[in-house]
Amino acid sequence: MELEVAQVVSKVTVHDFVLDYCDRMEWAPGKMDDSLYWAVGQGAGIYVGTLNEQPITGVAIFQHNESYAFIGLYFCEEQHRGKSYGLKTWRVARASLNPDINLVLDAVPSAVSLYEREGFKRAWTSSFYALSTKTIVQEYSKHPAILLRKREVCTVPANTVDFQKLKSYVENVIGIAFARSDFLNLWITLPSHTALAALNESQDVVGFGVIRETITLDKNGYRLGPLLADSGDIARILLYTLAKDVCPKQKFIIAAPAEINPEANRIVTELNTDCVEEGVNIRMYTKADPPIIAAKYFSVFSGNIVG
Structure with a gap:
């Protein structure tokens, strides 16, 4: 089976999968962050990759205005890493935006080189x-x-x-x-x-x-x-x-x-x-x-x- 990537429209999926994953990874998301995801901007959204009808990857692009969008919630379940599933999800989500938009993210140090290959530049810590x-x-x-x-x-x-x-x-x-x-x-x-x-x-x-x-x-x-x-x-x-x-x-x-x-x-x-x-x-x-x-x-x- 191939990974199927689609924009999430179900608030249940966001709460039960996306927030649950963030909590398991000890990212300490806000209790009501999922309420905020639907109030950001006019473009992009939350994308989830599904394999054998099970969600395994996620990424969110929150577009705050015509020239600025923030990327967060980028992840892949541990047992499925190393197979480019996360990267495929990332690229589908990113393709939904105007290529001239300024994308911003907060990267853990180990992922900086990956994001640099995707066109991101370091700013501050x-x-x-x-x-x-x-x-x-x-x-x-x-x-x-x-x-x-x-x-x-x-x-x-x-x-x-x-x-x-x-x-x-x-x-x-x-x-x-x-x-x-x-x-x-x-x-x-x-x-x-x-x-x-x-x-x-x-x-x-x-x-x-x-x-x-x-x-x-x-x-x-x-x-x-x-x-x-x-x-x-x-x-x-x-x-x-x-x-x-x-x-x-x-x-x-x-x-x-x-x-x-x-x-x-x-x-x-x-x-x-x-x-x-x-x-x-x-x-x-x-x-x-x-x-x-x-x-x-x-x-x-x-x-x-x-x-």
Whole structure:
């Protein structure tokens, strides 16, 4: 039997196969990430390769606008690797897009050479850390800079802020525009997400942070992403405020782009004295890097949906 590759239209397949695989691989997907997959862009989608009526491969291409698409969820069941099934699935999915679009992905180091052969170029690195919420609260509850800045900055639920202001702030920092606003709207309103915006005295957005429950909350805790802020102290305020709302026995998984933002590196060092990386991703593009404001980028959105 040959591998049959098709775009997925069944939400059951996405939840029961794609998210289940991500969980088995300990990628710690968000509890309701499958709700987000249907709210991204106007092109591509999730593709699954089936062999003998059993799904064995997957890849997703989320097109956020006419010139930018993110590739995630690329996998092949272990017993079927080495037979080009994953590559066939990849190429069918990629063929659904305009060849001139800028494709972006986060690659594990061992896969970089594969993606380079497919036309991707290295950009920058993000590192994963598991941070204790208890440590965050203890370290930052009396942090002098945070106490000072809290007089100037307030945090509020993100869904209470003028949506266009929030959207403009996010798009400006990460360097891409969302063609569909329902994606960002879901990101700040899903019941498994806690989203905060930081406002200055003029009520301008100066920071944005979201945590979301992982699919196995007891094992993986929460994912932080994005964490965007005009300064390190505002990032700390958001991080501290988010941590206070989470059970102190839990943890955050943060993907900090420390290579391009030294202040992000200082934060994870403050909160994890050993500063042990749990993993590394290499951001790669097929075209020019988007105009990211690196100094405001403290944690990426998601390595499967936006980056």
